[in-house]
Amino acid sequence: THFGFETVTGTEKVNRVMGVFSSVASQYDIMNDAMSGGMHRLWKRKMIATAAIGAGSRVLDVAAGSGDIAIGLAKKMGPSGRVVLTDLNGPMLAEGARRVIDEGLLPGRADCIQSDGTKLAFADNSFDCVTIAFGIRNFLDIEAGLAEFYRILKPGGQFMCLEFSRPTLPGLDVVYDAYSFNVIPFMGEKITGDRDSYQYLVESIRRFPDQQRFAKLIRGAGFDLVQHDNLTGGIVALHRGYKV
Numbered sequence: 012t013h014f015g016f017e018t019v020t021g022t023e024k025v026n027r028v029m030g031v032f033s034s035v036a037s038q039y040d041i042m043n044d045a046m047s048g049g050m051h052r053l054w055k056r057k058m059i060a061t062a063a064i065g066a067g068s069r070v071l072d073v074a075a076g077s078g079d080i081a082i083g084l085a086k087k088m089g090p091s092g093r094v095v096l097t098d099l100n101g102p103m104l105a106e107g108a109r110r111v112i113d114e115g116l117l118p119g120r121a122d123c124i125q126s127d128g129t130k131l132a133f134a135d136n137s138f139d140c141v142t143i144a145f146g147i148r149n150f151l152d153i154e155a156g157l158a159e160f161y162r163i164l165k166p167g168g169q170f171m172c173l174e175f176s177r178p179t180l181p182g183l184d185v186v187y188d189a190y191s192f193n194v195i196p197f198m199g200e201k202i203t204g205d206r207d208s209y210q211y212l213v214e215s216i217r218r219f220p221d222q223q224r225f226a227k228l229i230r231g232a233g234f235d236l237v238q239h240d241n242l243t244g245g246i247v248a249l250h251r252g253y254k255v
């Protein structure tokens with residue numbers, strides 16, 4: 012295939028992920044708003060606000076999709092900053108490219124490069140900050156991704172990951188389960204006509220490690236000062252770590 016997966020094992024999962032994101036690419040933003048009740052905007056805003064970047068920083072946004080994080084970071088850095096959007100999926104990255112062009116960020120302040128987050132096409136020690144929002148749970152090999160993020164960060168660089176996690180508020184888990192297993196596939200079907208993709212998304216959230224286990228994986232990749240914040244009662248967690 013033109014995505015270069017020949018050497019990757021677990022082709023089935025890759026095909027599944029590619030299928031999901033190709034089929035939802037153009038409706039992706041609408042679905043995000045619908046499913047999260049607009050809350051994904053607040054979660055993303057928090058990530059952008061706490062990114063340790065400024066004028067002149069170089070940032071890589073992995074699994075950039077339609078570019079919400081990358082655009083927010085580019086605006087925060089101002090004209091001297093540079094953000095690279097990368098995504099495995101061509102149609103998703105094309106959405107991102109369309110958005111950064113609309114925002115007047117390309118060329119110069121933003122670039123789009125297709126690559127797999129577990130085999131990044133970037134040199135060692137080349138970014139001040141690496142972000143990934145709602146992407147890592149789709150990786151075939153999460154640890155390989157974390158090792159890549161560590162490799163391409165400059166010493167002192169910051170890694171940030173926004174991802175669905177485990178509700179920590181008492182009682183929230185029951186409501187959340189009912190919502191994810193019933194409401195989300197139903198809305199997926201109604202809005203996009205594609206129930207299976209949204210069923211897959213819900214299941215991928217369940218399989219992803221909880222706050223503590225994920226923090227341990229991040230430390231295992233070499234990161235220091237690993238911390239996380241729970242957002243919306245732990246439905247989402249924002250993890251951070253540093254390459255010292």
Ligand code: SAM
Nearest residue numbers: 032074075076099100103127128144145146149
């Ligand atoms: N970061 C964006 C956001 O928060 O709106 C997009 C998130 S979207 C839920 C997940 C993205 O991960 C998709 O664009 C998908 O193509 C991408 N993705 C999945 N597996 C990937 C991989 N191995 N490497 C890079 N991107 C991947």
